[in-house]
Structures are given as C-alpha cells and as structure tokens.
Amino acid sequence: MENFKEFKVELHETEQRLLTELRTLRRGHRGSSSKGAGATLTIGQRIADTVAATMGSWKFIIIQSIILLFWIVLNVTAFIQQWDPYPFILLNLALSFQAAYAAPFIMMSQNRQQDIDRKSAENDFKINVKAELEIELLHQKIDRLRETEVVQLTQAVTDLTALLTKAKISPA
Numbered sequence: 001m002e003n004f005k006e007f008k009v010e011l012h013e014t015e016q017r018l019l020t021e022l023r024t025l026r027r028g029h030r031g032s033s034s035k036g037a038g039a040t041l042t043i044g045q046r047i048a049d050t051v052a053a054t055m056g057s058w059k060f061i062i063i064q065s066i067i068l069l070f071w072i073v074l075n076v077t078a079f080i081q082q083w084d085p086y087p088f089i090l091l092n093l094a095l096s097f098q099a100a101y102a103a104p105f106i107m108m109s110q111n112r113q114q115d116i117d118r119k120s121a122e123n124d125f126k127i128n129v130k131a132e133l134e135i136e137l138l139h140q141k142i143d144r145l146r147e148t149e150v151v152q153l154t155q156a157v158t159d160l161t162a163l164l165t166k167a168k169i170s171p172a
Helices: 001-032 043-055 059-076 089-169
Strands: none
Touching: 001 043, 001 089, 059 089
C-alpha cells in the first residue's frame, strides 16, 4: 500500500511537470504564430506550392484539355501542316516532359504538407494530453470538495444528534 502511495505521488509530480511544460510550449507558440506562415517558406517551397496548386486546379485541366484537343484536331485535319502525325509522338514527348518536371514539384509540396500535418498531429496529441490532465485535476478537486462536504455533513449530523439528545435529557 505504501508503494502505491509513492507511485501516486510520483505520477502526480510527473503530471504537474507535463502540464507546466505544455503551458510553456503553448505560450511559445502564441508568440511565434503571430508571424506569417508564408514568411518561413523558401523560394523553392513557394514555387513547389504554386506549381502543385496550379496543376491541381480545374482551370489548368480545362486549358490543357483545350490545347490537347486543338493539337489533335490540327494534326488530324492537316489544316496548317501535319507537324505531328497520328500517333502524336511529339505530343507524347511534350506531355512526358511536363509530367517529368511536374512530379518533383508536386512531391516536394506534398512532403512539406506532410511535415505540417505531422506537426499538427503532434500538437493535437499534446493538447489532448493536457486536456485529459486538466480534466483529471478537476475531478480530483471535485472529489476533495465532496470529501470535505461529507465530513462537514457528518459533523453537522453529529452536532444535531448531540443537541437532540441533550434536549431530551434536560426537559425545559
């Protein structure tokens, strides 16, 4: 039983230390969050984000589809001159070239977003742990209040019983 009490005290001290650490960390984040998030991005990261956002938009898909359709129609009908006949080898080469350069930009943007998401998940976990500890501390406070109320009520019942007993013994 003594071991359990020591463990409980040690756990309580660890919880208090963790709460203090989380509060300090939160205060630090408040100061750093006032700076713009875009200010910390490098030129390469901004370019990667712009390319990924552009290539992942409906506007880009529609414009590219129109260009491809225009290319195919001009080469099939030979309206101007067939610079890329039916198997469209030049068109395939251009699209492969575009994909080869777009993929690394998109991967860089996704990797950076993955890092942001991982940090956000870590912060969420820390916040959840802090909330759990705060709730546990509130439960402990409520339990202490209940215990003191029970003691006070017990004392009040004892005092009233004594008064009633005293009143019965000494008639007025």
